[in-house]
Amino acid sequence: MVWSTQAFGERYGPWAVVTGASAGIGRExxxxxxxxxxxxxxxxxxxxELAALARDLQQGHGILARVLATDLSQAEGLAKLLRTIDxxxxxxxxxxxxxxxxxxxxxxxxxSAVADTLYFNTQVxxxxxxxxxxxxxxxGRGGIIQVSSITGHTPVPYxxxxxxxxxxxxxxxxxxxxxxRDRGVDVLVLSPGATRSERVDFGMHPRPVARAAINxxxxxxxxxxxxxxxxxxxxxxxxxxxxxxxxxxxxxQSRRLEPAGE
Numbered sequence: 001m002v003w004s005t006q007a008f009g010e011r012y013g014p015w016a017v018v019t020g021a022s023a024g025i026g027r028e029x030x031x032x033x034x035x036x037x038x039x040x041x042x043x044x045x046x047x048x049e050l051a052a053l054a055r056d057l058q059q060g061h062g063i064l065a066r067v068l069a070t071d072l073s074q075a076e077g078l079a080k081l082l083r084t085i086d087x088x089x090x091x092x093x094x095x096x097x098x099x100x101x102x103x104x105x106x107x108x109x110x111x112s113a114v115a116d117t118l119y120f121n122t123q124v125x126x127x128x129x130x131x132x133x134x135x136x137x138x139x140g141r142g143g144i145i146q147v148s149s150i151t152g153h154t155p156v157p158y159x160x161x162x163x164x165x166x167x168x169x170x171x172x173x174x175x176x177x178x179x180x181r182d183r184g185v186d187v188l189v190l191s192p193g194a195t196r197s198e199r200v201d202f203g204m205h206p207r208p209v210a211r212a213a214i215n216x217x218x219x220x221x222x223x224x225x226x227x228x229x230x231x232x233x234x235x236x237x238x239x240x241x242x243x244x245x246x247x248x249x250x251x252x253q254s255r256r257l258e259p260a261g262e
Contacts, residue, residue, distance in 0.1 A: 002215060008036040011186075011218065012092040012143045017041045017085060019072060019128070020097035022049040024197030025147065025190075028206035029094045030057060030065075032214055039064040041088060043081055043097065045071050072097050073120045082131050091139070093132050095125045096147040101162045114161050121165035126172065133185070140184040145213050146173035148222075150193045150229050166191075170222065177221035188213060189222035193229035204229075 003011075016033050020026035022044035030040055034057040042050045047069035054065035068084055070077040099120040102109065129144055136142035151159060152166030173189035180187055190213040194203025204226050212225035224230045 003036060005035075005037045009038060011141055013038050015039045015041060015088045015090045016092035016094060017043065017081075017088075017090055017128075017132075018094040018096060019043045019081075020147075021053065022046045025192065025195055025206045025209055026094070026096040027053060028210040029096065029145075029213075032207075032210050033092070033094075034061040034063050034065070036214075037061070037063065038092065039066075041066050041068060041084065041090070043068045043070065043072070045069060072124050073099070073116060078124055078127060081128070085128075085132060090132060090135070091142045092145070093128060093143070094145045094147070095128055096145075097124070098147070098165075099162075101149075101151070101159055103158055105158065106160045109161075117161055118165060121162070122168050125169060129172075129176070133180075136185045137180075137183055142184070143186040143188070143217050144173070144176070145217060146170075146187065146189045147213075148173065148189050148191045150191050150224060152191055153224075174221045186218040188217045188220060191222060191224045191229075193224075193226055 016038045018026055018030050018033070018040060021030050021040075021042040026044070030042055030053060033040060040054070040057065040063065042054055042065060044050055047067065050067040050069055054067050057063060057065045066084075066088075068081060070080045072078050072081065097120075099117045102113075102117070106114075125146065129146075132142075132144075136144075146169055148169040149162075149166040151163040152168075152170040154163070156163035170189050170191060173187055177187040177189075190209070192204065192209045195206055195209050196203055197206065209225045212223045216223040
């Protein structure tokens with residue numbers, strides 16, 4: 001589906017919340033939503049990057065852009081965002097912020113690191129959806145884009161808790177897509193593979209990744225951008241046995257680890 005500016009604004013406007021908006025996929029979502037005429041609440045930890053993006057979008061697209069520099073991994077940071085959402089007429093949530101992936105042995109992780117990943121990648125997204133949903137249902141329109149990962153489509157040894165979190169996000173979003181579609185609220189899960197950002201210098205450019213989600217919103221329960229990524233996700237979910245997929249991913253990930261004892 002290719003949206004017109006008017007139709008998209010009527011369905012998902014006037015305000016969109018984009019978390020993790022300072023870089024990568026989140027930043028690209030902000031640009032494309034501004035192209036479609038939505039006002040933006042840009043959320044991330046780094047205020048200078050958010051402020052610069054807000055100025056660019058306001059000047060280039062004639063929209064309103066507000067900045068909220070807060071750390072969503074902290075309870076007060078999340079509470080601050082919830083209070084701000086209540087002051088705006090939000091029609092779209094892009095649930096993009098999350099803890100980065102960890103490659104290594106699960107046993108080497110401290111409990112606090114594991115718990116932080118679990119909180120940031122599951123409870124924060126869930127809380128935002130649960131908080132915003134009553135107002136969307138009351139209006140009878142709106143949308144939620146849940147950013148997961150291709151790792152949510154299969155178990156991934158040496159990325160165990162991260163893949164589990166992404167599987168949770170995928171299952172949650174696809175379930176809500178069906179549960180809410182007849183009540184006017186569109187939910188879509190975006191499962192990107194490797195995507196270029198400040199931390200990653202390979203993979204897809206974020207532009208087609210964000211575009212795939214926006215075009216699929218209101219039509220599909222989930223999208224996997226990129227032909228190779230789509231084939232990998234389809235193979236893992238439908239063609240390979242779960243045991244075969246598990247061992248394949250384990251061999252691939254183990255080659256990325258440091259040798260034992262180094």
